[in-house]
Amino acid sequence: MVELLVWPALLAYGEAAFAYAGDVRSPGRFGRFATWGVRVGWLAQTALLIFQALSADGFPWNSWAGSLNLFVWLVVSAYLIWGCSPRFRLLGLAVMPLAALLLALSYVAGGTEGGSGLAWSDVLLVVHIALVLAAFAGFTVAGGLAALELWQERVLKRRPAGILRLRAPSLVALDRLTISTVAVSLVTLTAGIIPGLARLPESGLDVLVVGTAVLWILGAAILYLRVRAGRRELAAALALGALGAVIVLQLGLLATHVA
Amino acid sequence: MRLLLVGTSHRLAPVEVRERVALDSDGEAALARRLGEGGEAVCLSTCNRTELYLAAADTEVAGERATVELADLGRIPRGELEPYLYRLEQDAAATHLFRVAAGLDSLVPGEGEIQGQVRAAYERGAVGPLLDRLFRHALQTGKRARSETAIGERPASVASAAAALAAQVFGDLSGRELLVVGAGKVGQLAAKHLVSRGAALTVVANRTFDHASALASQFEASAQPLDSVESQLSEADIVVSSTSAREQIVSREQVERALPARKGRPLLLLDLAVPRDLDPAIRELHGSFLFDIDDLQAVVEETLTGRRGEAVRAEEIVAAEGERFRDWLGSLDAVPAIASLRDRAESIRRGELAKASPRLAGLSERERHAVESLTSQIVNKLLHQPIMRLKEAGPGEDGEQRAPEGRLQG
Numbered sequence: 001m002v003e004l005l006v007w008p009a010l011l012a013y014g015e016a017a018f019a020y021a022g023d024v025r026s027p028g029r030f031g032r033f034a035t036w037g038v039r040v041g042w043l044a045q046t047a048l049l050i051f052q053a054l055s056a057d058g059f060p061w062n063s064w065a066g067s068l069n070l071f072v073w074l075v076v077s078a079y080l081i082w083g084c085s086p087r088f089r090l091l092g093l094a095v096m097p098l099a100a101l102l103l104a105l106s107y108v109a110g111g112t113e114g115g116s117g118l119a120w121s122d123v124l125l126v127v128h129i130a131l132v133l134a135a136f137a138g139f140t141v142a143g144g145l146a147a148l149e150l151w152q153e154r155v156l157k158r159r160p161a162g163i164l165r166l167r168a169p170s171l172v173a174l175d176r177l178t179i180s181t182v183a184v185s186l187v188t189l190t191a192g193i194i195p196g197l198a199r200l201p202e203s204g205l206d207v208l209v210v211g212t213a214v215l216w217i218l219g220a221a222i223l224y225l226r227v228r229a230g231r232r233e234l235a236a237a238l239a240l241g242a243l244g245a246v247i248v249l250q251l252g253l254l255a256t257h258v259a
Numbered sequence: 260m261r262l263l264l265v266g267t268s269h270r271l272a273p274v275e276v277r278e279r280v281a282l283d284s285d286g287e288a289a290l291a292r293r294l295g296e297g298g299e300a301v302c303l304s305t306c307n308r309t310e311l312y313l314a315a316a317d318t319e320v321a322g323e324r325a326t327v328e329l330a331d332l333g334r335i336p337r338g339e340l341e342p343y344l345y346r347l348e349q350d351a352a353a354t355h356l357f358r359v360a361a362g363l364d365s366l367v368p369g370e371g372e373i374q375g376q377v378r379a380a381y382e383r384g385a386v387g388p389l390l391d392r393l394f395r396h397a398l399q400t401g402k403r404a405r406s407e408t409a410i411g412e413r414p415a416s417v418a419s420a421a422a423a424l425a426a427q428v429f430g431d432l433s434g435r436e437l438l439v440v441g442a443g444k445v446g447q448l449a450a451k452h453l454v455s456r457g458a459a460l461t462v463v464a465n466r467t468f469d470h471a472s473a474l475a476s477q478f479e480a481s482a483q484p485l486d487s488v489e490s491q492l493s494e495a496d497i498v499v500s501s502t503s504a505r506e507q508i509v510s511r512e513q514v515e516r517a518l519p520a521r522k523g524r525p526l527l528l529l530d531l532a533v534p535r536d537l538d539p540a541i542r543e544l545h546g547s548f549l550f551d552i553d554d555l556q557a558v559v560e561e562t563l564t565g566r567r568g569e570a571v572r573a574e575e576i577v578a579a580e581g582e583r584f585r586d587w588l589g590s591l592d593a594v595p596a597i598a599s600l601r602d603r604a605e606s607i608r609r610g611e612l613a614k615a616s617p618r619l620a621g622l623s624e625r626e627r628h629a630v631e632s633l634t635s636q637i638v639n640k641l642l643h644q645p646i647m648r649l650k651e652a653g654p655g656e657d658g659e660q661r662a663p664e665g666r667l668q669g
Contacts, residue, residue: 156428156548161557164423165565167409170430171525230522233545 005048006103006112012041013076013100020093031089038096042080045073045103048112059126064254065111067133071250072103074137078181079144090168094144124195131192132212136246138185139215142178143243146236149174153233178239179226186219208256211249218242260298260389262588263318264352265325265344266310269366272343279333280309280340288383290332294325295385301394303359303380305373307366312356314389322346349588353393354581360401361573362411367563368570369410374401392587400580407576410569417445420558421529422452424550425497428527433457438495439480440488440509441502442470445531449499454478458497464488466502492517498528500536511540514547521546531555593649600645604638 016037022030049070052060061070079095106112152171155163169177193212200209218238226235267280282290282304290311294300298321299314309329315321326344330337347355355364360377362369381394405411422432429435437458439446442465450460460478464485465471471482483491485502488509492498502508514526523546530537530551541549612619612634619630 152427157542159550159554161561162565163558164420164427164562165409168427170426171428173430175523226523230519230524232523232525235523 001051002048002112005044005051006107009041009044009048010100010103010107012037012044013096013103016041016092017096017100020089020096023089024093031086034089034092034096038076038080038092041099042073042076045069045076049073052112059122059129060113061111061133062125062129063111065106065109067111067129067253068102068106068109068250069111070130071133071137072099072106074134075099075140078137078141086167088169091141091144091148094147095141098140124198128192128195128199131188132196133192135185135189135192135215136249138181138188139219139239139242139246142181142185142239143246145174145178145181146239146243149178149236150233150240153236175226175232175236178236179223182219182222182239182242186216186223189216189219206256208249208252211245211252215242215245215249218245260314260316260387260591261318262349262352262389262393263313263315263321263325264310264347264355265313265322265329266303266308267329267340267343267345268308268310268364270364271345276333276335276340276343277307277309279335280304280329281306282309282332284379284383286332287380290328291384294321294328299385299387299390301380301384301386301390303377305376308359308364310356310359312352312384312390312393314387318348350581350585353396353584353588354577356393356397357400357577357580357584358574360397361404361577362401363404363570363573363577367415368566369405369573370415371405371411374398374405377401389591393584396580396584400577403580404573404576408569408572410566410573415559415562415566417531417552417555417559418448418452420555420562421449421499421531421550422456424529424555424558425453425458425527426456428525428548429496431457432497434459435496436461436494438488438491438498439463439474440485440498440500440536441465441504441532442467442474443501443503446499446501447474449501449529449531450474450478453497453499461495462487462491464491466504489513489517492526493520496524496527498526498537499531500529501531502536503532504536505534507538508536509538509541511538511544514538514541515544518544518546529555590650593646596649597646600642600649604642608634608638 014037016034019030019034019037023034052066052069061067075095076099079091079099148168149171152168152174156171189212193216196209196212218241222235222238222242225231225238267277269277282302287302287304290302291300294302294311294313298316301312303310303312311325311329313321313325326337326341329344330340333340356377358364360374362371362373365373377394378398381390381398384390384394386394425432425435432453435458437450437453437460439450439460439462442463454460460475460480462483463471463475463478463480464483464487465474466485468482468484471484474480475482485508492509492514498509500508509528514528518526526547528537528541528547528549530549533552535551537549537551539549539551541547612630619627622630
């Protein structure tokens with residue numbers, strides 16, 4: 001059953017990634033294929049997650065590979081909010097190849113299996129993992145938006161003759177979305193950290209906890225810089241930094257779980 | 260009913276001829292009413308074309324009437340007007356209108372105004388089933404060409420390029436404050452484009468205060484002297500400058516002083532003046548984006564090249580839609596033949612039932628109904644294939660339905 005759901009999701013995400021690349025070369029022609037690839041892939045992966053949840057004894061995504069699977073779904077879900085609009089297809093070019101790659105990695109590493117599972121009864125840990133992963137996904141999408149914003153800024157500064165050729169969201173829209181995504185992610189991360197803090201006396205302080213705290217500080221700094229200090233570009237650059245922190249945390253998760 | 264187009268456009272006629280046969284909206288409606296007596300008519304008149312779309316049983320007569328009307332309208336002898344006129348019939352006329360609605364027959368490929376003009380002409384026309392279908396299909400084709408290609412997306416003038424760049428920075432321009440420096444024609448045109456996209460012209464600054472007041476009063480803005488520009492920089496989102504001053508109007512330092520108060524809001528500066536009004540060093544400042552006249556002209560040049568490329572794709576869409584309309588026209592031609600075939604079959608059925616009625620006298624009402632239904636079904640099934648053949652066959656060269664008897668059977 002897992003095979004029946006993973007492969008459609010992988011193929012659809014892969015197809016979307018190629019279609020987004022085609023859409024950049026020839027705007028408008030491949031956009032619909034890309035959007036349908038994202039939608040079909042997301043539906044297949046949603047079905048996969050439901051199947052995993054129903055067939056596992058407990059929370060099936062507490063392993064590194066499992067969390068990667070859930071993380072990919074959360075990223076694509078966040079992207080889907082804007083992904084259907086033609087102007088956000090450039091963001092899809094950044095998100096969908098990553099989603100296809102990470103889902104493939106999760107599949108190879110066994111993250112799409114039922115899993116031994118953490119007991120559902122360990123509510124605090126389940127909530128902690130789910131919310132932190134959701135926040136990571138939010139910061140990932142915010143990083144993609146910030147990259148697009150910095151690219152848009154650079155294009156506007158360089159003033160090429162073909163400046164209007166690539167259909168991208170406006171600078172102001174990207175700024176607003178980056179900041180609101182960071183704000184939502186920060187709230188989610190805070191909500192995810194609180195149950196983690198409750199477990200801190202027994203689990204102790206490790207690199208992942210410190211990394212998560214750094215990510216929280218980065219998120220808060222982004223909001224301060226943008227909202228209070230009016231430093232739009234620096235805030236966008238820091239949002240890219242937050243994406244870097246998420247990647248490091250995912251790798252840290254891999255290291256600790258493999259170890 | 261057959262479709263006919265009689266018209267003239269920038270491709271055939273110089274402006275001296277086009278302006279004489281041009282119609283205003285009331286004139287379009289009145290001419291459509293006159294030509295539509297006993298048929299259907301729509302008059303499409305823009306600065307580039309005057310075209311009369313007619314649906315008539317006799318296209319020769321309708322074409323003559325249309326030519327006479329145009330000659331009378333322009334007070335041009337018919338012989339002098341005819342070299343500037345084109346006549347297209349049936350699917351050729353339809354495909355022409357589809358190209359017009361898609362902006363492919365315009366001076367600037369993909370220009371957006373024509374779609375509205377086609378819609379207005381349709382609404383003012385004397386339309387029946389044929390022209391109603393034709394114009395609705397044309398509007399859909401125009402919409403499809405614009406949504407599936409980028410033909411109409413990019414600007415074709417410096418003023419519209421300025422507005423498109425503002426949208427690239429701010430997205431929706433609603434509520435964005437516009438400061439115009441200089442009250443000349445160029446700045447006025449750019450301001451009009453920006454205001455049409457939702458920007459609010461708040462201040463016009465000019466050396467001659469009266470000129471500033473005149474422009475400001477058109478947009479309910481306030482007029483200011485030129486030396487007040489710096490104080491406006493922290494509020495305005497878009498600055499359009501087009502004075503004839505020899506010296507710089509806004510320096511890098513002035514913008515730099517204004518930026519902190521903007522709290523990260525981008526400032527777009529459009530310098531349309533030669534010599535330039537705005538210090539090029541403003542480009543070095545974060546959060547400000549400066550475009551001069553050369554930048555905007557380069558965007559327009561690129562746009563026109565891009566539009567020509569997109570036009571090839573739009574032509575493919577128009578050709579496909581033209582084909583669809585041709586099929587529909589073909590099926591329309593088959594309607595009288597189909598109706599006659601049905602009538603004949605029905606009269607045979609009724610005749611045979613009438614002949615058999617003495618033998619069916621003992622049947623109950625229900626049984627009689629069953630026989631009626633059964634014979635109808637047999638006739639319908641027998642007719643199905645010939646009718647499909649008639650629809651597929653379409654019209655011949657002469658416009659008459661072609662479908663030899665022999666071909667009607669399987």
